[in-house]
Amino acid sequence: MSQEPLLRVEELTTHFFTEEGVVRAVDGISFTVNEGEIVGLVGESGAGKSVAASSLLRLVEGPGEIVDGEVTFRGETLFGVEERSDGELVQRDEMLSNAEMRERIRGREIAIIFQDPMESLNPVFTVGGQLREFIEINRDLGADAAKREAIDMLREVGIPEPENRYDDYPHQFSGGMRQRVLIAMALSCEPSLIIADEPTTALDVTVEGQILDLVDDLQDKYDTSFIWVTHDMGVIAEICDRVNVMYLGEIVEQADVEQLFYDTKHPYTCLLYTSLSGLPRAIRDVYKRQHRGHHARSDQSALRLSVPHSVSGRARGVRSGASGRARRLRAG
Numbered sequence: 001m002s003q004e005p006l007l008r009v010e011e012l013t014t015h016f017f018t019e020e021g022v023v024r025a026v027d028g029i030s031f032t033v034n035e036g037e038i039v040g041l042v043g044e045s046g047a048g049k050s051v052a053a054s055s056l057l058r059l060v061e062g063p064g065e066i067v068d069g070e071v072t073f074r075g076e077t078l079f080g081v082e083e084r085s086d087g088e089l090v091q092r093d094e095m096l097s098n099a100e101m102r103e104r105i106r107g108r109e110i111a112i113i114f115q116d117p118m119e120s121l122n123p124v125f126t127v128g129g130q131l132r133e134f135i136e137i138n139r140d141l142g143a144d145a146a147k148r149e150a151i152d153m154l155r156e157v158g159i160p161e162p163e164n165r166y167d168d169y170p171h172q173f174s175g176g177m178r179q180r181v182l183i184a185m186a187l188s189c190e191p192s193l194i195i196a197d198e199p200t201t202a203l204d205v206t207v208e209g210q211i212l213d214l215v216d217d218l219q220d221k222y223d224t225s226f227i228w229v230t231h232d233m234g235v236i237a238e239i240c241d242r243v244n245v246m247y248l249g250e251i252v253e254q255a256d257v258e259q260l261f262y263d264t265k266h267p268y269t270c271l272l273y274t275s276l277s278g279l280p281r282a283i284r285d286v287y288k289r290q291h292r293g294h295h296a297r298s299d300q301s302a303l304r305l306s307v308p309h310s311v312s313g314r315a316r317g318v319r320s321g322a323s324g325r326a327r328r329l330r331a332g
């Protein structure tokens, strides 16, 4: 019998109920994360990656709403619905309460590194103070012990002279250092899973490379699983074990990372290879050999001919309100 994955996502669906209609930001995605795995979620801007990431921890805010699907973590239901006899969808009884999500799951079992560091770092408080407070709250440690732990974590993620940098404010840290602090914060409760939403996108490639190496090392040491959100196939190639390619709210391709690069199935994935310059040379060369046919005309417009619509030009799936709203979830 196959082992239950750490995280199982089935048909997860998150819609935004706007004045103009229903935006189907995440439209029935299914994937799993096993213990110790780094699973990629890749797609261009607007594909639904961040909404999917927030949905896993039930952090979607209005007008967004998770309307369907199931998320289980170690077999516990983080989100789940069932259909009542009248056809109405209601939240399942065994779903964890908001308090359980807050106190047991978020930060402690599953940490999230947001795309915008300022969602996690407050510019008016010191870096060390924020990390200490996070550790104090989430690990029930006293202030002194939490401070020692915070300094250890800063050292662990490669901040030089952490005792001296402890009282610095976020603006005194470089972008790469701020990302290291967020990784320290995420790791500090030794969660089983970290959801990292494009944590290296704003960094230059050298610093990005250092952070990816760091994550690789930490992943080996702590055996933490990751969901790594990115639009960059190079990053996927570098650290992921398996990858899910997202396009307009759906997962269009799902594969082991080697399989994806050596045997690409979906034309949209091919389109993402327009970021080929970010790939390690060995993989790039193999990919180009394997896909010589696809790349007969290797400019972007040639690739676009092979996908149904111009990806960046197509509007999101905004539908008229009625059908979407009919499927809205009733809190049960």
Ligand SMILES: Nc1ncnc2c1ncn2[C@@H]1O[C@H](COP(=O)(O)OP(=O)(O)OP(=O)(O)O)[C@@H](O)[C@H]1O
Residues within 6 Å of the ligand: 016, 018, 023, 025, 043, 044, 045, 046, 047, 048, 049, 050, 051, 052, 062, 063, 064, 115, 231, 316
């Ligand atoms: N508050 C909101 N109201 C309406 N639509 C929203 C809202 N937040 C997100 N969306 C829509 O959901 C879709 C998915 O957005 P999301 O932020 O998940 O994209 P993404 O893949 O993370 O993109 P990026 O790479 O730019 O971060 C987008 O079309 C976006 O416009």
Ligand SMILES: [Mg+2]
Residues within 6 Å of the ligand: 049, 050, 051, 115, 197, 198
């Ligand atoms: Mg995003």
